[in-house]
Amino acid sequence: MESIVLTAAIGFGVLWLWSGRFGFLSKIPGPPSPSWIYGNMRELVLAENYGDYEFKWQEKYGMVYKVRGCFGKDRLMVSDPAALKYILSDTAIFARSDQQQRVVRELIGEKTMFYVHGKFPSNSPFFLLIPVTGADHRRLRNIMNPAFSATYIRALPPIFKKVAHRLIENWDTVQESQPSGEPMDIFHSLHDATLDAIGEGTCHYMIDNALFRTLASTRSKLGIITDALIPLVPTFLLRATLHLPTQAFRLLQKNKAIASRVSDDLLKSRMETLKMGDESGRDLLSVLVKANMSDNSAGRMTYEEFSQQIPSVVIAGQETTANTIAWALYELAKNPEYQEQVRQEIATKLTAGEPSFSDLDGLIYLNAFMKEVLRVYAGLPISERQATRDTVLPLSQPIITTTGESINEIPIEKGQHIAVAISAYNKSASVWGEDALEFKPSRWINGGVPAGNAVGPYANLLTFLGGARVCIGWRFAITEIQVILSELIRHFTFALPQDSDICCNVALTIVPVTKSTGSTSLPLIVTRVE
Numbered sequence: 001m002e003s004i005v006l007t008a009a010i011g012f013g014v015l016w017l018w019s020g021r022f023g024f025l026s027k028i029p030g031p032p033s034p035s036w037i038y039g040n041m042r043e044l045v046l047a048e049n050y051g052d053y054e055f056k057w058q059e060k061y062g063m064v065y066k067v068r069g070c071f072g073k074d075r076l077m078v079s080d081p082a083a084l085k086y087i088l089s090d091t092a093i094f095a096r097s098d099q100q101q102r103v104v105r106e107l108i109g110e111k112t113m114f115y116v117h118g119k120f121p122s123n124s125p126f127f128l129l130i131p132v133t134g135a136d137h138r139r140l141r142n143i144m145n146p147a148f149s150a151t152y153i154r155a156l157p158p159i160f161k162k163v164a165h166r167l168i169e170n171w172d173t174v175q176e177s178q179p180s181g182e183p184m185d186i187f188h189s190l191h192d193a194t195l196d197a198i199g200e201g202t203c204h205y206m207i208d209n210a211l212f213r214t215l216a217s218t219r220s221k222l223g224i225i226t227d228a229l230i231p232l233v234p235t236f237l238l239r240a241t242l243h244l245p246t247q248a249f250r251l252l253q254k255n256k257a258i259a260s261r262v263s264d265d266l267l268k269s270r271m272e273t274l275k276m277g278d279e280s281g282r283d284l285l286s287v288l289v290k291a292n293m294s295d296n297s298a299g300r301m302t303y304e305e306f307s308q309q310i311p312s313v314v315i316a317g318q319e320t321t322a323n324t325i326a327w328a329l330y331e332l333a334k335n336p337e338y339q340e341q342v343r344q345e346i347a348t349k350l351t352a353g354e355p356s357f358s359d360l361d362g363l364i365y366l367n368a369f370m371k372e373v374l375r376v377y378a379g380l381p382i383s384e385r386q387a388t389r390d391t392v393l394p395l396s397q398p399i400i401t402t403t404g405e406s407i408n409e410i411p412i413e414k415g416q417h418i419a420v421a422i423s424a425y426n427k428s429a430s431v432w433g434e435d436a437l438e439f440k441p442s443r444w445i446n447g448g449v450p451a452g453n454a455v456g457p458y459a460n461l462l463t464f465l466g467g468a469r470v471c472i473g474w475r476f477a478i479t480e481i482q483v484i485l486s487e488l489i490r491h492f493t494f495a496l497p498q499d500s501d502i503c504c505n506v507a508l509t510i511v512p513v514t515k516s517t518g519s520t521s522l523p524l525i526v527t528r529v530e
């Protein structure tokens with residue numbers, strides 16, 4: 001009996017691994033795969049600088065091509081605007097991949113807005129039955145949207161300015177304790193600052209930095225294999241693994257427990273305020289607590305849903321924003337002239353008082369620079385999707401198949417993995433021109449950027465994705481970056497140490513890594529402006 005079950009399981013596994021190998025996708029061109037185990041994944045995610053291979057593949061094969069994943073599974077890399085719009089518009093056809101869904105469910109829970117969607121891709125041998133639908137995602141977004149609207153975000157610059165000044169004090173203290181001109185690692189303190197900004201900007205609450213430490217670490221060969229195997233591992237085994245006593249898993253469990261305790265405290269204290277009749281709060285916490293107390297089923301949020309949204313927002317918004325500011329300071333350190341131009345602009349256009357929305361919008365050089373950072377250093381370079389049913393992907397430009405046909409659309413089979421190539425879209429020559437790979441803030445001033453027909457919500461960038469799952473916090477992030485960057489540039493100059501050897505690695509988001517030490521860090525020479 002045992003041998004029958006074993007043979008059936010192996011047969012099923014082999015079938016699953018080989019499924020799709022002879023479909024239409026076999027005609028889509030792409031780079032040769034150097035390994036059956038890793039496919040092209042090592043080139044994709046372990047490149048010394050993110051995109052070393054990917055951007056060349058895009059140049060050679062165009063905006064839709066095929067790469068091989070682990071164990072021979074094909075995936076489609078997509079940066080074609082028409083295809084992207086189609087993929088991002090309908091979460092019922094293109095859901096997050098089963099690998100991502102399982103990780104999110106174990107790390108946060110199945111009520112987080114990252115998790116809820118339509119049908120689940122069901123070609124995985126252990127596919128899950130999810131008791132929620134796309135309607136739950138829409139309901140959660142509708143409840144949360146007012147706390148991320150332009151009207152609410154307009155109130156945030158003073159909060160972000162306070163956060164920036166705490167960071168400035170922190171850097172002053174570090175500077176006093178070290179010889180002048182010595183490099184200072186700014187990476188981790190930026191993460192603490194963006195955690196403060198999210199806590200105060202969404203809940204008027206200071207999240208304890210010492211407790212909620214970032215998990216940023218880079219990817220490894222083992223991580224690639226683990227990612228590929230996750231959809232195949234039974235849930236009980238996955239849960240048991242996450243409780244293994246390794247440093248990373250302990251930190252993960254601790255963060256989860258803290259997030260749940262913080263949510264409890266927040267709910268209780270804000271409920272008290274509301275019961276006392278103060279309904280004036282418009283921040284995310286007030287919006288969520290009011291929804292939890294609501295009698296109207298369309299606008300109601302259960303306690304479980306409430307407690308999983310706060311950690312989701314922190315996870316989504318802390319690292320992405322901190323890394324973007326880190327890359328901005330790195331580029332300023334590389335471009336001393338542009339840095340001085342931005343500093344002059346801030347000195348003449350921003351008073352020492354509270355910056356308003358329109359003051360921030362009027363900073364031409366700072367905004368051009370920020371857009372270029374968001375374009376070149378898209379925080380999340382790839383987002384995975386999986387088709388929940390057979391469909392046809394439209395293309396804005398025809399591609400030539402390996403059999404020589406010119407095609408304007410690609411048939412997609414249920415279960416197909418799609419990589420939404422965010423960073424590649426932002427660097428595509430057909431969208432941004434021949435100098436797309438260069439870091440060039442002036443393109444935003446001289447009118448060299450595409451107008452209209454945007455895929456993403458801001459400046460035609462895909463950095464915040466687009467469609468139904470567009471980043472809910474994109475306005476929050478833009479305002480936060482504008483305020484924190486302008487205060488840091490006003491108070492400090494930034495220069496690269498002589499032996500600087502920073503690489504751009506991918507963890508989940510893209511992080512600066514010092515090549516000689518292998519550590520996630522960004523040492524810069526930071527000097528007070530007198």
Ligand code: HEM
Nearest residue numbers: 113316317320321324379380383464465469471472473477
């Ligand atoms: C530069 C900073 C940021 C970048 C580059 C960024 C990027 C993204 C991207 C690409 C997604 C889509 C992920 C996917 O579907 O695979 C996303 C979703 C999300 N982001 Fe952001 N984000 C940033 C800042 C923020 C901030 C500050 C917040 C909150 C305060 C936030 C909250 C969220 C949430 C809750 C989602 C999930 C939306 C949903 O599934 O409906 N993000 N973000």
